Amino acid sequence: MTDGSPRLAVIGAGPAGLAASLAAAARGIHVTLIDAAAAAGGQFHRRPASGLGARRPSALHHRWSTWERLEQGLAAHLEAGTVEHLPDHHVWTVERTGPAPGARPGFTVHALLGPLQERSVAVRADAVLLATGGYEKVLPFPGWTLPGVVTAGGAQAMLKGGLVVPGRRAVVAGSGPLLLPVATALAAAGVEVAALVESLDPRRLPRAAGALASAPGKAAEGARYAARLLRHRVPFLPRHTVIEARGEGRLEAVTVAALGPDGRVRPGTERRIPCEALAVGHGMIPHTDLAEALGCRVDGVNVSVDDEQRTDVPGVWAAGETTGIGGAELALAEGHIAGRSAAARLHGTAPDPAAGAARVRTRARRFAAALDTVYRPPLHWADQVTDDTVVCRCEEVTAGRVREAVTDLGAGDLRTVKLLTRAGMGWCQGRICEPAVAGLTGCEQTPVQRMLARPVPLGELARAGADDEGHDGGNDHAPGRPAGAPHRRTHDPDRQPTQSHSAMSHPTEREEPS
Amino acid sequence: MNPLDLVRAEPGRPFTVTLDGRAIDVLPGRTVAAALWAEGVTSWRSTRGTGRPRGVFCGIGVCFDCLVTVNDRPNQRACLVPLAPGDAIRTQEGTGHDD
Numbered sequence: 142m143t144d145g146s147p148r149l150a151v152i153g154a155g156p157a158g159l160a161a162s163l164a165a166a167a168r169g170i171h172v173t174l175i176d177a178a179a180a181a182g183g184q185f186h187r188r189p190a191s192g193l194g195a196r197r198p199s200a201l202h203h204r205w206s207t208w209e210r211l212e213q214g215l216a217a218h219l220e221a222g223t224v225e226h227l228p229d230h231h232v233w234t235v236e237r238t239g240p241a242p243g244a245r246p247g248f249t250v251h252a253l254l255g256p257l258q259e260r261s262v263a264v265r266a267d268a269v270l271l272a273t274g275g276y277e278k279v280l281p282f283p284g285w286t287l288p289g290v291v292t293a294g295g296a297q298a299m300l301k302g303g304l305v306v307p308g309r310r311a312v313v314a315g316s317g318p319l320l321l322p323v324a325t326a327l328a329a330a331g332v333e334v335a336a337l338v339e340s341l342d343p344r345r346l347p348r349a350a351g352a353l354a355s356a357p358g359k360a361a362e363g364a365r366y367a368a369r370l371l372r373h374r375v376p377f378l379p380r381h382t383v384i385e386a387r388g389e390g391r392l393e394a395v396t397v398a399a400l401g402p403d404g405r406v407r408p409g410t411e412r413r414i415p416c417e418a419l420a421v422g423h424g425m426i427p428h429t430d431l432a433e434a435l436g437c438r439v440d441g442v443n444v445s446v447d448d449e450q451r452t453d454v455p456g457v458w459a460a461g462e463t464t465g466i467g468g469a470e471l472a473l474a475e476g477h478i479a480g481r482s483a484a485a486r487l488h489g490t491a492p493d494p495a496a497g498a499a500r501v502r503t504r505a506r507r508f509a510a511a512l513d514t515v516y517r518p519p520l521h522w523a524d525q526v527t528d529d530t531v532v533c534r535c536e537e538v539t540a541g542r543v544r545e546a547v548t549d550l551g552a553g554d555l556r557t558v559k560l561l562t563r564a565g566m567g568w569c570q571g572r573i574c575e576p577a578v579a580g581l582t583g584c585e586q587t588p589v590q591r592m593l594a595r596p597v598p599l600g601e602l603a604r605a606g607a608d609d610e611g612h613d614g615g616n617d618h619a620p621g622r623p624a625g626a627p628h629r630r631t632h633d634p635d636r637q638p639t640q641s642h643s644a645m646s647h648p649t650e651r652e653e654p655s
Numbered sequence: 656m657n658p659l660d661l662v663r664a665e666p667g668r669p670f671t672v673t674l675d676g677r678a679i680d681v682l683p684g685r686t687v688a689a690a691l692w693a694e695g696v697t698s699w700r701s702t703r704g705t706g707r708p709r710g711v712f713c714g715i716g717v718c719f720d721c722l723v724t725v726n727d728r729p730n731q732r733a734c735l736v737p738l739a740p741g742d743a744i745r746t747q748e749g750t751g752h753d754d
Binding site: 292536 | 656657658659661662663664665666667682683684685686688689690692693697698702703704705707708709710711712713714715716717718719720722728730731732734735736737
């Protein structure tokens with residue numbers, strides 16, 4: 142039994158969240174592991190849906206033995222009742238809730254349930270560990286909204302989870318360490334990968350050689366991918382970029398071009414590659430919304446943490462991509478350190494040094510920093526974005542309107558550009574277009590304060606607020622009622638999750654011209 | 656090679672759903688987006704402003720580009736919603752509230 146044990150809510154069940162959960166639970170903490178997906182593992186350890194009956198899931202999986210170890214650890218703690226796993230829980234905010242008389246300050250995690258996301262539950266904890274991961278950055282180019290153009294990570298997720306591919310012939314393009322595994326996975330799954338287009342300039346590699354060589358495992362991994370590319374005869378085009386996607390109603394071809402040493406497209410090098418799919422990405426961005434809602438310090442786009450992975454808000458830890466993009470190995474190390482620290486601090490002691498994990502963290506951070514100097518989107522990518530290119534996919538705001546906001550209307554920061562153009566006001570809350578708008582306008586990309594990490598039905602928002610007054614202190618999913626069981630409020634099946642019920646700014650709240 | 660063979664999949668029995676009234680067979684566990692990709696369908700929404708086609712973009716629930724109407728509920732993220740036998744998928748026009 143863990144009644145009376147300190148309670149830690151871990152948000153995110155990827156490598157960082159799992160490592161943190163196992164480390165904390167092994168040290169006498171009751172862990173509630175809250176995750177949006179149906180199964181633990183995060184994006185990195187995404188596996189085929191169980192109904193698909195994969196007998197050899199490792200064929201599409203990186204570091205399968207690591208996953209097996211995490212899975213076995215989780216299973217043991219679930220069995221022992223030291224970890225409670227809440228899948229299909231989409232966290233929309235975390236709030237500090239005032240201390241009950243004589244008790245520790247606490248936190249309430251609010252999460253919407255299941256794919257429908259109409260009903261919200263609250264989870265109480267003494268401390269919170271944010272392992273919310275990251276999402277992919279894609280810079281725009283003409284035609285990037287055509288069906289068939291997907292993010293590199295999206296192509297990977299659909300393949301790993303649904304065992305489906307976006308077309309018979311694909312181009313993988315952009316910049317970053319994700320492109321290699323995506324290209325090789327698509328090729329292994331039978332897709333003809335017509336080109337791997339990477340803006341990386343191999344001549345920059347020697348400058349980062351020291352740090353890159355410090356991670357021999359990574360170098361070997363890179364060599365394995367390179368061998369697979371050769372085996373699948375995937376043409377590799379370094380110092381190239383996609384300048385346009387074309388097609389009638391869906392993607393039919395991309396135009397790629399070589400980049401000069403100045404980072405500009407070299408005129409006359411354009412060539413057309415017919416394809417049904419383009420998997421494109423330009424790196425990753427940390428999910429920091431929950432940290433920001435809690436008032437944690439964010440440096441640039443990363444949640445700021447100390448050596449123990451503590452944020453500057455007492456009782457809040459952060460680990461993995463949310464503290465800076467660095468990959469799964471770094472996430473595991475940070476998660477482990479964070480879980481140990483949270484356990485010790487909740488017991489009122491100092492954590493034992495985790496020397497091994499700390500060494501891995503140092504090395505992996507150095508490696509990630511070196512990769513950052515190698516993988517860069519083309520310096521002058523914005524030159525290729527024509528005025529009629531849609532930049533904000535949700536609100537269909539073009540590059541021309543974004544530029545006008547600065548040149549004609551005098552906007553000097555992202556928020557003003559957003560207010561003048563609606564770029565960033567749609568469903569995705571600006572997550573997709575923000576780097577593009579920043580690049581097009583020259584405005585600094587600062588953390589956006591998203592009060593709610595995802596759209597929330599207004600009724601649930603009101604109920605969550607009402608619950609805070611005179612709360613009984615228990616979890617909505619308290620033992621005795623399984624997570625996802627009917628809530629105390631009767632669910633109205635006729636209630637539609639309409640946009641007008643959604644607690645975020647959206648143009649459908651005003652009259653649409655017919 | 657195809658993805659199912661690659662992982663030596665032995666899926667459960669397919670079931671039937673409809674896309675705009677047309678019956679399609681779906682392997683258990685697949686999301687709306689995966690089922691439609693398996694059918695070769697890559698767009699199932701037109702935008703509010705210019706009526707342009709959209710489908711999967713981020714594939715992990717962040718971008719909201721793959722919105723679709725399932726069982727008369729508009730604005731579901733096709734990449735997140737798993738299908739069940741008999742589900743009715745409808746392509747979504749604009750806000751999804753006009754039809």
